[in-house]
Amino acid sequence: MFIKNLPHKTVERLSQYRRALLMILSKEKTHVFSHEIAQMLHITPVQVRRDLMLIGYSGNLRKGYDIKELIDLIGKIIDSERGQRVAVVGLGNLGKAFISYFKGKRSKLSMIAAFDINPEKINRVFDGVPCYHINQLPEIIKQNNISIGIITVPSEQAPEIAESLVLSGIKGILNYTPKPLNVPAYVYLEEYDMITSLEKVAFFAKKNDERFK
Amino acid sequence: MFIKNLPHKTVERLSQYRRALLMILSKEKTHVFSHEIAQMLHITPVQVRRDLMLIGYSGNLRKGYDIKELIDLIGKIIDSERGQRVAVVGLGNLGKAFISYFKGKRSKLSMIAAFDINPEKINRVFDGVPCYHINQLPEIIKQNNISIGIITVPSEQAPEIAESLVLSGIKGILNYTPKPLNVPAYVYLEEYDMITSLEKVAFFAKKNDERFK
DNA sequence: TTAGCATTGTTAATAAATAAACAGTAACTG
DNA sequence: CAGTTACTGTTTATTTATTAACAATGCTAA
Structure with a gap:
């Protein structure tokens, strides 16, 4: 997956988002709001939304972001397919x-x-x-x-x-x-x-x- | 010594300048140019001069900066007097x-x-x-x-x-x-x-x- | 069914960090 | 002793990062 010129800090945060999301991933909770992610990492919700915008991910207006989808997308971007x-x-x-x-x-x-x-x-x-x-x-x-x-x-x-x-x-x-x-x-x-x-x-x-x- | 609002990155570099300077400190070499410091840390000479400007240190126009003086000044700024x-x-x-x-x-x-x-x-x-x-x-x-x-x-x-x-x-x-x-x-x-x-x-x-x- | 609310997505503003530009000046050179 | 050189110190511009502002949307509840 190609996203051109992702800022350094955004790449760092994506790594952190993924890890935080992996920790809260469960059957009961399938979605997460930007302010929840923000709280986990002690940053602002705007920062989270902006980062997700840069990788072209859209959440649900009232439910927030699909945790599983987001984890997978971050993987597609920051991981190398072949490892x-x-x-x-x-x-x-x-x-x-x-x-x-x-x-x-x-x-x-x-x-x-x-x-x-x-x-x-x-x-x-x-x-x-x-x-x-x-x-x-x-x-x-x-x-x-x-x-x-x-x-x-x-x-x-x-x-x-x-x-x-x-x-x-x-x-x-x-x-x-x-x-x-x-x-x-x-x-x-x-x-x-x-x-x-x-x-x-x-x-x-x-x-x-x-x-x- | 009070210098108000030293940028975070400048503080980091001051720590690095000091360590680099301690390494080259010797009797033969008493002065150093901004481009020499820059080369040691792989940054630009402008960055070095700007940082030193922020801590109010002046070098000699033709000889560069007095290594010993500079080490001491950085110490006065980033160290705590009482340890x-x-x-x-x-x-x-x-x-x-x-x-x-x-x-x-x-x-x-x-x-x-x-x-x-x-x-x-x-x-x-x-x-x-x-x-x-x-x-x-x-x-x-x-x-x-x-x-x-x-x-x-x-x-x-x-x-x-x-x-x-x-x-x-x-x-x-x-x-x-x-x-x-x-x-x-x-x-x-x-x-x-x-x-x-x-x-x-x-x-x-x-x-x-x-x-x- | 419509007003209000909570949330996203995006643009605009601000702040922080870096780099470029350049004036000033002491030493060197012929 | 005038011109050139090689530096410093500072201002201005650019880039990067963060924050604020707000329009758009769809759910909720009267």
Whole structure:
């Protein structure tokens, strides 16, 4: 399904709508209003309606949105029909956390492999995901047609891992390292830095504190 | 130091500028140009200059910015003079990852405590951080004047943890649970959801792939 | 059967974030 | 010592994201 130029934030919210809807899906409740979705995610109903407008979904004027239909439509838009395979590079605490969070969640995304350099982890299975040595990365990525890589290695190693992923044909990278990466335009890169997040919270907590005291 | 209404994104970048600058700080190199900072973080030089303008810092026309001065100024703005204390609630893989990442990084933020319900973890020290039972949370938070909480528990438990943190006088919360939380306006809340991030990467990776093929 | 109400879908307004444009100026160069 | 260069600092424009406004519609209930 093609919808041109869906805004980044809308894509994020669609993912959240779907998860929220999956949670309330039941026989008794088949429909949901925009203000109900909004309340679950602490956003405004207008935002919800606007997002749904962008993906061309229409609800019933008096009953709201058909939950099942909406879940399916979001799937048609954000999922890849053939599914996408994911690998985690770096099986430390963060890599493990990701795999555990992920487990049994999304049917169209499958966690296929983890990579590390620690011999104790290699050739073992963590939470259903086999771990290989990093120098097998190109081989495994290509063989299994893995298109998404999550980087959770120590930051010094991030650039070379990214390069290796790109050369192996990866299409998207999620970088949890504080080291900003350089990738070609045909690879989508998303970066998230925990320390920056914490410093941001610290800043606004301090500011709030001054304002409300 | 008061700068009114610093934009959220600017605060995030200031944190990143500081870390990047700390890395290149040395005797030989005392100054840095906006385009050098920009290159390190893969943003535009204009963005850098604009952010520095917002915090009222002036560089030298021909030499650029004094690295040491700039680091100090950013500290004066985003750090709290008296320091801020942080606790992690949920010492699973993600909680541990956070503590390890954090270790020995920021002097003005100190990781004081972790909380869990697993008896094997309680009353032990992980990476220098002692772990307590969750029902000691209010007590420990108040006693140690902890103002920032990081939630990494399973999502069902997130709302009660958040409530407990708020009642204990916390000022800022970083929620890594997919469950959106409700907190009063005087508590700053930042939420990050790994699965949404991954689905976003998957979506744009797919889209890029169609576009560039 | 008609007035009122609750809800959607869309357009218009506002706010936030980024990028472009450009004036100003100290150092360098011939 | 005049012209050029390589920067900064600030204003203006553009893009992106959110919010507000409101018309349209069909259900409900008198």
